[in-house]
Amino acid sequence: MAAKTADAQRPLSPFMLGQYYRFQLTSLLSITHRITGVILSVGTVFLAAWLLSAATGPASYGGFVRFARGWFGQLLLFGWSWALFYHLCNGIRHMLWDTVHAFELKDVYLGGWIVVAASLLLTAGIWVLAYL
Amino acid sequence: MSFRSPLGRARGLGAAREGVVSHWWLQRLTAVALIPLALWFVYGMARYHVADYQTVVAWMHNPYAAIAMILWLVMLFYHSALGLEIVMGDYIGIESIKVTLVILQKFVHVVLAVACVFAVLKLAFGAA
Numbered sequence: 001m002a003a004k005t006a007d008a009q010r011p012l013s014p015f016m017l018g019q020y021y022r023f024q025l026t027s028l029l030s031i032t033h034r035i036t037g038v039i040l041s042v043g044t045v046f047l048a049a050w051l052l053s054a055a056t057g058p059a060s061y062g063g064f065v066r067f068a069r070g071w072f073g074q075l076l077l078f079g080w081s082w083a084l085f086y087h088l089c090n091g092i093r094h095m096l097w098d099t100v101h102a103f104e105l106k107d108v109y110l111g112g113w114i115v116v117a118a119s120l121l122l123t124a125g126i127w128v129l130a131y132l
Numbered sequence: 133m134s135f136r137s138p139l140g141r142a143r144g145l146g147a148a149r150e151g152v153v154s155h156w157w158l159q160r161l162t163a164v165a166l167i168p169l170a171l172w173f174v175y176g177m178a179r180y181h182v183a184d185y186q187t188v189v190a191w192m193h194n195p196y197a198a199i200a201m202i203l204w205l206v207m208l209f210y211h212s213a214l215g216l217e218i219v220m221g222d223y224i225g226i227e228s229i230k231v232t233l234v235i236l237q238k239f240v241h242v243v244l245a246v247a248c249v250f251a252v253l254k255l256a257f258g259a260a
Contacts, residue, residue: 034219041212041237047205048244048251054192055251055258058185065183081174088170091163098160130178 029112033090036083043080081126086119155214162211169204192255201252209245213238 021027053064067073093111096102102111176197181187192198216237224230 037212037215038219041216044209044212044241044244047208048248051248051251051255054185054188055254061185061188065185069183084170084174088167092167095160095163126174126178129175 025112026108029090029115033087033094036087036090039083040080040087043076043083046076046080078123078127082119082123085122085126086115089115089118089122155217159211159214159218162207162214165203165207166211169200169207172200173204189255189258189260192252193260195256198252198256202249205245205248205252209241209248213241216241 049064050068053060068077093102093115096111102108176182176191180191182191192201217234220230220233220237224233
């Protein structure tokens with residue numbers, strides 16, 4: 001009975017992260033995939049605002065652009081662009097796993113670092129292109 | 133061998149209480165479609181001076197761009213609704229709250245998707 005109570009009290013994932021597990025790249029990238037996914041879902045509201053303001057007319061589009069080009073709008077766009085590239089790259093990694101490729105521990109770590117590097121490079125690239 | 137119970141197989145239901153294969157498959161299908169569409173969208177947003185109203189109107193007047201934008205929107209909102217459903221299913225323990233939020237987010241996704249597609253069509257067919 002005592003063992004059963006202890007089992008019931010046991011903290012469950014994802015609350016194991018940080019507190020009970022030492023840092024692992026794999027678990028961090030896994031939860032980041034979900035967090036970026038949720039962030040991108042929220043970002044669709046911004047995408048809708050962009051299209052709807054454009055469809056409404058030049059005046060409302062001007063209002064949207066003023067917000068989007070302000071420091072807060074640019075911060076949101078910068079965050080979303082990285083979230084998109086991260087989710088895209090890691091999503092490809094996930095689909096490779098679905099086909100039972102790159103599933104050895106060393107490949108899982110190698111793929112993880114490639115995703116981190118590729119998402120940062122793509123984000124930098126797109127912002128250089130935007131401000132050229 | 134299958135890890136699913138005979139009853140679960142007969143109903144076509146898993147722990148998520150719905151067709152597991154269908155949800156899993158559609159999530160991958162939309163993901164694959166979104167790879168080129170996302171790259172096209174982000175490149176277009178960075179490449180064209182979208183802060184200018186006339187540029188956006190001209191961009192959406194190109195039929196190929198309007199079609200690509202609509203495909204991007206449909207796949208994006210579908211993928212987003214599927215993903216949020218999984219996240220809500222995994223982290224919300226109270227069944228009534230979970231079901232309510234999943235229904236709500238699906239409605240919001242449909243509304244946003246219809247609004248976005250309508251906006252693109254209005255830009256595409258409207259005056260230049």
